[in-house]
Amino acid sequence: MNSRNRELTAKRKKKRSNRFESTRKRFYRNTGIVQNETNWEVTLDHRRLKTPNGQVLIVRSEPLARAIAAEWDAQNEIIAQPIMHLTALCNTALDNPGKITSHDITSYLIDYFPTDTLLFHSEEEEELKNLQQIKWGPVLEWFQNRYNIIQEVSRKLMPPPVTTETRAVLARHFLSYSFPALNALSFGVEALKSPILMLACVDRHLDPHEAVLLARLEEEYQLTRWGRVPWAHELNQAELTARVSAALLVIQCTSESYSATAKTTNTNSSEERITQ
The missing domain is CATH 3.30.2180.10 (ATP12-like)
Incomplete structure (x- = not known):
């Protein structure tokens, strides 16, 4: 990075x-x-x-x-x-307190991609490995088909290789969003620790609840073996789902508005050329 x-x-x-840290009375x-x-x-x-x-x-x-x-x-x-x-x-x-651009966020997401949760599969625990293949496999297949790329997974601590072509495809896709939508996309990615899961939500391939469960797959697997703290994990799951849902609402609303504006602008330009 x-x-x-x-x-x-x-x-x-x-x-x-x-x-x-910021709370105040309702006024x-x-x-x-x-x-x-x-x-x-x-x-x-x-x-x-x-x-x-x-x-x-x-x-x-x-x-x-x-x-x-x-x-x-x-x-x-x-x-x-x-x-x-x-x-x-x-x-x-x-x-925009950080004075960042869409290119900055895109670069951040491209660097984040090799650490995607879905790209790290267990090698030692056979039961967990099978569970990841069953749950994560279909999403990875969707992702590769959706963007016409091939992406390896890692069974070690080192991130898997990501080709220059894959980086370029993802960069073009990210830059197609308006700045507010891209900012929200990054927020969702950080909540899920997975660009792949967030992109699947944006395409409505997954809903936020499903995405959060997949993002927490290994944690939930460990909890079934070692037990869970009452309410704590459910609260965390609810908070993550709320974050992803908020990000999706912003993306969908701003993207639809952005597309409608672009369409209107293009239509007006075409009409001007016809009348000239």
Whole structure:
């Protein structure tokens, strides 16, 4: 991982650490949304919701605006900002505190890919090895067919080799997303520790619950042998599912809006050329 990606990782961890320390009393009664031309805003008692840097929180999708408003409406006496993933993702995309670009995130994800959970299979424990083959095998097959690539897995501690062609294919795909969607994709990847599982969710090949179970496959296998702490693992699973679900909602809403805007722009350009 190069220095730029290490810096990106450190900034993300620091940002999330700060979020978990940030709680305050609820200061509003009602939430709502308003449309401003092609954008949507969230209101708290008719006041516009703003980002930590003071920008008005604007999204280009009505469903996403409604989901953010619902996130704020669900808060009780204390605003639990650490679990308000939709708001955090949209704030980050607008404020961009790390001053990163889509190319920075893409480079980070490409470097992350060789450490994907699904690419490390057990060699010593036969039962776990068979379980990974049964559960992970179909997803890896889907991934290779979807992107027309061949990817080896590792049965040791060293990451498997990733070809230049595979890196190029993934880079082109990642760069096809808008910045807010790519930021959310990275958030989901970090929750699952797997670009492959996150991409499968984006393509609706898996749902968030299935992806989290697959990401935790080895941990769950060990828990069946050594026991589990009551509630702790279920809470962790629920939190991961919430993170992935939030990332997917942002990706789908911003990607659909981005595609619609691009389509409208292309249509208008074509009409201008016809009338000329």
